[in-house]
Amino acid sequence: MWVGQLISVTGSQMQWVAINWHVYLLTRSALALGAVGLVRVIPIILCSLLGGVVADAVDRKRLILATQAVMLTSAGALSLFTASGMQTIWPIYLLTAISSAAVAFEAPARQALLPALVPPEDFQNAVSLYLIVFQVSMIAGPAIAGLLLGSHSPALIYAINAASFLAVICALLMIRASGRATAGGEEAARVSFSALREGLSFVWRTPVIVQTMTLDFIATFFASATALLPIFATEILHVGARGLGVLAAAPAVGSVLTALVMARLGTLRRQGAIVIGAVAVYGAATIMFGLSRIFWLSLLSLAITGAADTVSTVLRQTIRQLSTPNNLRGRMTSVNMIFFMGGPQLGEMEAGAVATLTGSAAIAVVTGGIGCLVAVLLAALMARTLLRYEGTHGSNQY
Numbered sequence: 384m385w386v387g388q389l390i391s392v393t394g395s396q397m398q399w400v401a402i403n404w405h406v407y408l409l410t411r412s413a414l415a416l417g418a419v420g421l422v423r424v425i426p427i428i429l430c431s432l433l434g435g436v437v438a439d440a441v442d443r444k445r446l447i448l449a450t451q452a453v454m455l456t457s458a459g460a461l462s463l464f465t466a467s468g469m470q471t472i473w474p475i476y477l478l479t480a481i482s483s484a485a486v487a488f489e490a491p492a493r494q495a496l497l498p499a500l501v502p503p504e505d506f507q508n509a510v511s512l513y514l515i516v517f518q519v520s521m522i523a524g525p526a527i528a529g530l531l532l533g534s535h536s537p538a539l540i541y542a543i544n545a546a547s548f549l550a551v552i553c554a555l556l557m558i559r560a561s562g563r564a565t566a567g568g569e570e571a572a573r574v575s576f577s578a579l580r581e582g583l584s585f586v587w588r589t590p591v592i593v594q595t596m597t598l599d600f601i602a603t604f605f606a607s608a609t610a611l612l613p614i615f616a617t618e619i620l621h622v623g624a625r626g627l628g629v630l631a632a633a634p635a636v637g638s639v640l641t642a643l644v645m646a647r648l649g650t651l652r653r654q655g656a657i658v659i660g661a662v663a664v665y666g667a668a669t670i671m672f673g674l675s676r677i678f679w680l681s682l683l684s685l686a687i688t689g690a691a692d693t694v695s696t697v698l699r700q701t702i703r704q705l706s707t708p709n710n711l712r713g714r715m716t717s718v719n720m721i722f723f724m725g726g727p728q729l730g731e732m733e734a735g736a737v738a739t740l741t742g743s744a745a746i747a748v749v750t751g752g753i754g755c756l757v758a759v760l761l762a763a764l765m766a767r768t769l770l771r772y773e774g775t776h777g778s779n780q781y
């Protein structure tokens with residue numbers, strides 16, 4: 384699974400850069416770039432809760448296989464349309480939305496499956512190592528995409544991404560661990576409104592989960608600068624398509640280094656306070672990126688955002704997954720998806736709108752970073768359960 388995700392997520396990151404670049408070439412519009420985030424998040428908001436219920440009701444491995452097939456088909460269709468000379472952006476939006484709908488079913492199943500593959504005392508390390516897959520892919524994917532976009536059509540990148548999903552499909556077929564959400568004679572959840580209500584009720588009555596989700600959403604809503612990277616690459620830093628690939632990969636460099644350190648350190652204490660501190664660093668680094676006019680300083684700022692986000696992500700996922708029973712993990716994850724993925728994607732739309740209204744991408748990024756710091760201050764004052772959370776192999780220690 385680890386190797387399969389490495390290949391697949393690399394392809395997906397290549398496609399993410401290619402789509403942003405493709406939309407920018409077709410429109411030259413910051414608002415159109417921000418709309419990419421909107422079409423990604425709407426299917427997640429509409430489908431993720433159902434996706435969590437399904438993930439707790441069916442074999443999770445089979446569900447992931449089905450969603451991988453949908454994403455493969457969407458990427459292949461986008462490649463064909465682009466190669467045929469497509470000059471409008473609506474097919475990009477439509478196929479992006481279809482892929483996002485598939486992710487709304489795939490992510491709860493995949494994240495809920497991970498605790499079944501390792502013992503609880505090793506789970507934080509496993510999350511760190513698993514996150515390295517995504518961050519290495521975020522280095523390699525944008526860098527490769529930047530090189531290819533300098534001399535090839537985005538159609539080639541879309542085709543590569545379609546082929547990359549085969550790696551996950553093969554990996555899933557080789558995994559022996561059970562994909563069922565229940566063990567022994569336990570009754571599996573049914574796809575029903577009562578099952579959804581049960582999951583929502585669990586999340587709502589667990590303060591530390593609510594507080595981590597809320598902090599994540601608010602911070603990423605205000606501090607999502609990635610959608611505007613094509614503008615920074617061309618109009619502010621003047622580094623072109625290849626520079627865009629390097630900029631897009633910079634957060635992942637900081638993330639990989641940090642994830643390796645966290646995997647080596649093992650389980651951390653005072654996890655709640657560390658989460659809040661990491662989000663503060665994320666907001667400050669976002670402001671530094673928005674103010675920078677020097678390429679290396681911009682890269683450093685983005686790398687710091689990646690490092691801070693990794694600390695926060697690893698600890699938040701550890702807190703949530705180990706505080707949730709196995710038969711509810713799919714539904715808990717689906718609720719979290721609205722926050723975890725909704726924040727950045729809506730944040731991209733917010734950044735595009737602010738950049739359009741002010742006429743400055745830099746202002747959009749700086750004000751977003753300030754908003755993130757305000758959210759951290761409010762969390763430090765109000766999220767007392769999270770602030771006191773210690774964390775010892777999944778036990779709630781306050």
